[in-house]
Amino acid sequence: MELSGAEILMKSLELEGVEVVFGYPGGAVIPIYDVLPKSRIKHYLVRHEQGAAHAADGYARSTGKVGVCMATSGPGATNLVTGITNAYMDSVPLVAITGQVASNLLGLDSFQEADITGITLPVTKHSYLVKKVDDLARVIKEAFYIAKSGRPGPVLIDLPKDVMNARTEFNPPDKVNLHSYKVFGKGNGGKISEAASALGAARKPMIFIGGGVISSGAGPELRALMEKTSIPVTSTLMGLGAVPGNHPRFLGMLGMHGTAAANYAVSECDVLLAVGARFDDRVTGGIAENFAANSTIIHVDIDPAEIGKIVQPKIPIVGDAKHVLAEILEQVQTPEIDAWLEQISAWRKEYPLRYESNGQLKPQFIIQQLFEIVGDKAVITTEVGQNQMWTAQFYQFSKARSMITSGGLGTMGFGLPAAVGAQVGNPNATVVDIAGDGSIQMNIQELGTIVQYHLPVKVLILNNSFLGMVRQWQELLYKENYSETPMVSNPDFVKLAEAYGIKGYRVTDPDQVRSTLAEAMAHPGPVIMDFIIPPEEKVFPFVPPGKPITEMLGR
Template structure:
């Protein structure tokens, strides 16, 4: 067999893992890898910043369910990945990130562009590797992909000493791996499944609380079967949106700080909470000792560390969501609609999501989301930045399927949305991908417009422009007597900015202009920017103040 250098071995290993798309930014420490990439069949997308590169890999992974792959050089290249690694770790996104490192003989000697990226990233990756011997390279890549995609997915970083990518050896990719310390549990414990079934069958007011773990597991059909068989109302986290169609009778949509009033009230009234792939995040629970205080709790999660971490659990089940639900469903009794379901209907009728509309030409952001929903008939991938616009996108668009809503949930990363939308569009070229952005968030990685333009990636960027860091301003209004400290953020001329990148753009300042602008944007064959002027002091309602219980909602 001919010998390959380390860069070529990485390329051939990626092919063995069925990778066909790579996001990256070159540098001296990965120059051999890029030389191998140049003559390969892999499609490489050059970002404009390493943070943009890893968020694009993240968006690709979330939209497709595949492992996202990215490359950065040593030193600042690696450290610029840190926010993206933490974002993926918090939201359980499978990524394999390759970083360059100085030659192995110089490690630890403060060589040019040296950074201890494995030490830096240890708390924010599922696992990481430092490769200093080319003989370890194929096995390391095989293990990295296995770890990234199995169990609770997450980012894995492979740091490559430069001499490893230069060295040569005969290439042989391992057929299998054995990791004694890593044995994810997929099947649920039969005794616990029987206990869960008994609890569900005997509950008078059961409620499904479903998170991103169910989306990752591909358990939407099983969730739907459970809802419809046992007539269990369902609420989701931000990461779980779309796991069950939100226009259905038993759908309560999102719960938590900016969740629907009916979801939050139903949670306080339930006598059994079935948590499926959800981690009882503080933005969901509010005051912990008041969260579902009258309910027993069944928790199903593939990560044993999440079981009982934040709340006491009556019936814990460790296992893959899809597998466990398939084991559980035969033991669930078929039920008819009853008093509890009638109560859910009453809550939805009494406390609908709403906003003030005075009939003027002012463009309310909630109205924009409703119009997008109508315009696309719910058939689009919505990606968001982080802030008020993120919550309006979660509230006022009816999601119909999983992987239809992509956002940074756990870390709340401003600057995530634009590169993630690019990655999502690359992963799903036939899907309509719409980015909902704030004028503050969009500026954090605005340079990625260059990536969209270079590859003619037809994302539709809608900027909700209120000249404020809106979510922080809202907190300042409610809790700091309107002392708007450093939240006024005059925006650049986004139309000129888009034009500088060669991207079609339009400003929308009147409600009557919106539909025509949306139609023009959606029909345009390429990337688009719409700068939509919204009221400066529009608020997100309802809102549960930090530390309060779910029943203590403001507005809505």
């Protein structure tokens, strides 16, 4: 049977198991929106295309499925770019579908024309400009395969309007035929044995995990390895949740705002097993030579290009974290590390994460209370800045895919649309966006989406009337020159909530925190909670940029 390109698109998405698409219509995609109501796929109308990309991202991170977003040509497509880049930096499987002007108008600066495949070339895993409707079914099949296999990432499909309208026989391919695309699964057996012996012989071993552990679903293997060997674990921002936050061998996050115990332990360890982590400068302090300088580094990553990019590992292993950890687990001998564990306990005792409880309303306290109330039942999204770091430090994530945050790109405005996606993907979970007063305003229009689809997202604003993280740097590194960081005209967030028909709360007193959170979490619909916190409150420990991670302020 002959179908139009638009119909082939929808049928192919259904065959890929797509249930939801986040998008926004426009001139060049009307043919798709014309056939959309006939499809089984549910479309969520966002209020800005950036929200569509982040929602698809939040959906993908929280469910492990491929997220799909859609936008029209030109400005619709360019509005996706931040969201696509965000997904690329954090290796999130995303398929972005953009409309394009008709083929005969391409390259003529036509109305709402933008070279979106060109623009997104550096921030996509792959991209397609579909010129012939006969290619479409194959392209979609390949796009999903590329997005989710190996190191996941975003794939863009640009569809000219005439291709959507052209008709052809729909013959969905049953398999992907990509000779040039290789996915690494199992690691090299010899290297794995070397790694297992190094860990077994170590006296001061550490495991350092990143987002790759979550995307490969390697949490159970990792926990088994921890149980068997007692080797302590630290995590990047992206790896939080892979190991229960309250596990006795889990030292919390490392790096710029990591715990002192994690930073000291990584700096002094003799064998470091890095899994699915890419030695980002926020982790190493930007001086890779100083990072874990006394250790034999074992680096496990599914992307060969990550091995040796920042640090030269003694034992490189290219492979899927889940496979590799399972094999290491099988071979490793339990090392003798009692003295090392004692040393680490001493650091933990001496330098716990802390804040001053002085009667003021402290953000750390709010996050601790939130964790006590919703605990491991919630999916947390964050914005970017202090709100994000306090969440990483004080919320004890205990499940993979429960911490949804913009790590690599650090995109303010990510949290609210990501919460939309997370709630759509996890209808029964409590989804909380932990936000700052600056970030929340970057995509606040998505409150409209939340209301339209009755998504019970809880927005928790840590409101210090400042761009807090920049303010913190200005205070500590730029002689208190608070240039352009006071948010002097913040809206009344409670009234704003009411304008959207959302329940709003304002909290100024620590005594109100518990009851407000409990009430808000029990409320069946969305809420906005405006917590007024002191602007002077800072995220500590803090490793100033360019310093080794042992040089922490406020540890």
